[in-house]
Amino acid sequence: MKEGPDFTQIATLMGDPARANILTALMSGRALTASELAAEAGVTAATASSHLAKLEQGGLLLRRKQGRHRYFVLASEEVAHTIEAMMGLAANHGHLRTRQGPKDIELRTARVCYNHLAGDTGVQMFRALVSGGHIATGANGLDLTAKGAELMQRLGLPLETLAKSRAPMCRECLDWSARRSHLAGKLGRALLTHFETVGWAARVPDTRIIRFTPKGRAAFDATFAKQD
Amino acid sequence: MKEGPDFTQIATLMGDPARANILTALMSGRALTASELAAEAGVTAATASSHLAKLEQGGLLLRRKQGRHRYFVLASEEVAHTIEAMMGLAANHGHLRTRQGPKDIELRTARVCYNHLAGDTGVQMFRALVSGGHIATGANGLDLTAKGAELMQRLGLPLETLAKSRAPMCRECLDWSARRSHLAGKLGRALLTHFETVGWAARVPDTRIIRFTPKGRAAFDATFAKQD
DNA sequence: TTCATAGTTCGATGCTAATCAAAGCATCAC
DNA sequence: GTGATGCTTTGATTAGCATCGAACTATGAA
Known part of the structure; x- marks a missing residue:
C-alpha cells in the first residue's frame, strides 16, 4: 500500500484559508508582493510571511526579489x-x-x-x-x-x-x-x-x-x- | 478578491495522512470496506470511520451499504x-x-x-x-x-x-x-x-x-x- | 436466541499549526 | 547619517482536530 507520491504536504498547503486566498489571488497570473498578498489573505504581514515561506518551500510559489519588495508568482502552469x-x-x-x-x-x-x-x-x-x-x-x-x-x-x-x-x-x-x-x-x-x-x-x-x-x-x- | 470556488475544504480533506492513504488506496478503483481502509491508513476503526464520514460529506467518496459492510469508492473520475x-x-x-x-x-x-x-x-x-x-x-x-x-x-x-x-x-x-x-x-x-x-x-x-x-x-x- | 463481526458515536487527551505583537533586518529616500 | 517602508523572525497564545478506548448499534452466523 501507500503507493505513489505522497501528496499530503501539497494538499495541506492548499488547505489553509489564508494560503488558499494567496493561491487564488496568484491565479490571476500577476506577480504580487508579500504585503499585497497579506491583505488579500486577510492576515498580518507576519502571518503571510510564514505562509509564503511554506508555499515556496513546498514548490507552489516562486519568489523574486526586487528592491525591498518580494514578488510572488505561481511556480508553474x-x-x-x-x-x-x-x-x-x-x-x-x-x-x-x-x-x-x-x-x-x-x-x-x-x-x-x-x-x-x-x-x-x-x-x-x-x-x-x-x-x-x-x-x-x-x-x-x-x-x-x-x-x-x-x-x-x-x-x-x-x-x-x-x-x-x-x-x-x-x-x-x-x-x-x-x-x-x-x-x-x-x-x-x-x-x-x-x-x-x-x-x-x-x-x-x-x-x-x-x-x-x-x-x-x-x-x-x-x-x-x-x-x- | 476571493474569487472562484473555495477549495480549502477539499484540500484539507486530502491533506491528512490517514485520509490521503485512504484516497490513494481507492485510486485502485476497487471498492474497499471501512476495515480494509482503516488498515490501509494505519489507524483504528474509530478513526477511520470519522475520516470516511468526512470524505463522504466532502463529496470525495461514495458509500455503498452491503450487508454489514460499507464499501467505499472514489466519487468520480x-x-x-x-x-x-x-x-x-x-x-x-x-x-x-x-x-x-x-x-x-x-x-x-x-x-x-x-x-x-x-x-x-x-x-x-x-x-x-x-x-x-x-x-x-x-x-x-x-x-x-x-x-x-x-x-x-x-x-x-x-x-x-x-x-x-x-x-x-x-x-x-x-x-x-x-x-x-x-x-x-x-x-x-x-x-x-x-x-x-x-x-x-x-x-x-x-x-x-x-x-x-x-x-x-x-x-x-x-x-x-x-x-x- | 446467542455470539461474533462490522461499523459508528462519545468523551478525553494531546499535538500541531495558525495567529499576532514586537523586535530585528534590509532597502530606499532624503 | 536619519527616518520610513517592506519583510522576516521570535515567542506566546490559542483553537482545532486527529487519535484512541470504550460503549453502542446493526447485521449475520450457529
Missing part, C-alpha cells in the same frame, strides 16, 4: 492546473465562495487562468480552434496545425519567438466553471496577451475578470465562432 | 483526476513516499488509475491510439474516430453498450509518473477491463500494479506499437 482542478471539485460540490453575483457571472464569462483565457469565452475559443482544425491532438499531446499556424500569423502572433522555448505550445486545462477544456500552454498565453495588446480585451484591476470591448467581442466572435 | 494532478506536483517536488524500489518501477510501468490503465504502458497506448488516428480531438473534447471504432470492434469491445451512458467516451488524464497523457473515460475503462478479461494482464492483489503476461505484452505491443 502545472500548479495552476491543479488548483483549477480543485476549484472544479469544490464548485461541483457547492462550495462557492459567494452567492452568484454579477461579478461571478463576469468571472464565468471570461477570466485569467494563470496566464491564459478561461471561462465561457476561453472554452468558446478552444472549441473553435479544434473545429477549425487549427489545433489537433498529435503524438505529443495537443499541437498547432499548419492551418493553425497560418491563422496565428494572420492575427499577428510572434510564432517564431514562441517556438524557441521548449515548453508545450498547447495544453488543455479543465475549466472549473464551464466544465470543459480551454487552451493553456504557450499559445494560450500568447493569445491572451495578443487580445490585450490589440485592445480587444482588458483585465479588470485586482480581479481575475477579463472584460471585452464591444468591438473586441465582435472581432473575437468573428475569429472564433461559437460552435453549436 | 474527476476526483481521481485531481488526485493524480496532486501526485504529479508531489512527484515533481520529490515527495516520493518510498525510495525507488522494484515495486515502484512496476507502478511506473503499468498501474490502475481509478479504472483505467496508467503508467508508461498507458501512455504508450494513448500515443498509439492518437498516432493511428483512432482517437482525435473533436468539438466535445477527445473522441473515438470511425477508424478507432473499427479497431475496438476487432478487439471485441462492446461499443454499443458503452455508447448508452452519457459519460464522455474518451478523456485525457495526466500521468504523474510519465508526465504525459493517458486515456481515461469510458473507453479507457473498457480497454483495461478487456485486457484483464482476455488475460493479457492482471492486477497484483492489494496494489495498483498491473502485470502483463509475456503473451499479453506481445499482443499489446502489436496492437499499440510504441511511438518513436
Whole structure:
C-alpha cells in the first residue's frame, strides 16, 4: 500500500484559508508582493510571511526579489492546473465562495487562468480552434496545425519567438466553471496577451475578470465562432 | 478578491495522512470496506470511520451499504483526476513516499488509475491510439474516430453498450509518473477491463500494479506499437 | 436466541499549526 | 547619517482536530 507520491504536504498547503486566498489571488497570473498578498489573505504581514515561506518551500510559489519588495508568482502552469482542478471539485460540490453575483457571472464569462483565457469565452475559443482544425491532438499531446499556424500569423502572433522555448505550445486545462477544456500552454498565453495588446480585451484591476470591448467581442466572435 | 470556488475544504480533506492513504488506496478503483481502509491508513476503526464520514460529506467518496459492510469508492473520475494532478506536483517536488524500489518501477510501468490503465504502458497506448488516428480531438473534447471504432470492434469491445451512458467516451488524464497523457473515460475503462478479461494482464492483489503476461505484452505491443 | 463481526458515536487527551505583537533586518529616500 | 517602508523572525497564545478506548448499534452466523 501507500503507493505513489505522497501528496499530503501539497494538499495541506492548499488547505489553509489564508494560503488558499494567496493561491487564488496568484491565479490571476500577476506577480504580487508579500504585503499585497497579506491583505488579500486577510492576515498580518507576519502571518503571510510564514505562509509564503511554506508555499515556496513546498514548490507552489516562486519568489523574486526586487528592491525591498518580494514578488510572488505561481511556480508553474502545472500548479495552476491543479488548483483549477480543485476549484472544479469544490464548485461541483457547492462550495462557492459567494452567492452568484454579477461579478461571478463576469468571472464565468471570461477570466485569467494563470496566464491564459478561461471561462465561457476561453472554452468558446478552444472549441473553435479544434473545429477549425487549427489545433489537433498529435503524438505529443495537443499541437498547432499548419492551418493553425497560418491563422496565428494572420492575427499577428510572434510564432517564431514562441517556438524557441521548449515548453508545450498547447495544453488543455479543465475549466472549473464551464466544465470543459480551454487552451493553456504557450499559445494560450500568447493569445491572451495578443487580445490585450490589440485592445480587444482588458483585465479588470485586482480581479481575475477579463472584460471585452464591444468591438473586441465582435472581432473575437468573428475569429472564433461559437460552435453549436 | 476571493474569487472562484473555495477549495480549502477539499484540500484539507486530502491533506491528512490517514485520509490521503485512504484516497490513494481507492485510486485502485476497487471498492474497499471501512476495515480494509482503516488498515490501509494505519489507524483504528474509530478513526477511520470519522475520516470516511468526512470524505463522504466532502463529496470525495461514495458509500455503498452491503450487508454489514460499507464499501467505499472514489466519487468520480474527476476526483481521481485531481488526485493524480496532486501526485504529479508531489512527484515533481520529490515527495516520493518510498525510495525507488522494484515495486515502484512496476507502478511506473503499468498501474490502475481509478479504472483505467496508467503508467508508461498507458501512455504508450494513448500515443498509439492518437498516432493511428483512432482517437482525435473533436468539438466535445477527445473522441473515438470511425477508424478507432473499427479497431475496438476487432478487439471485441462492446461499443454499443458503452455508447448508452452519457459519460464522455474518451478523456485525457495526466500521468504523474510519465508526465504525459493517458486515456481515461469510458473507453479507457473498457480497454483495461478487456485486457484483464482476455488475460493479457492482471492486477497484483492489494496494489495498483498491473502485470502483463509475456503473451499479453506481445499482443499489446502489436496492437499499440510504441511511438518513436 | 446467542455470539461474533462490522461499523459508528462519545468523551478525553494531546499535538500541531495558525495567529499576532514586537523586535530585528534590509532597502530606499532624503 | 536619519527616518520610513517592506519583510522576516521570535515567542506566546490559542483553537482545532486527529487519535484512541470504550460503549453502542446493526447485521449475520450457529
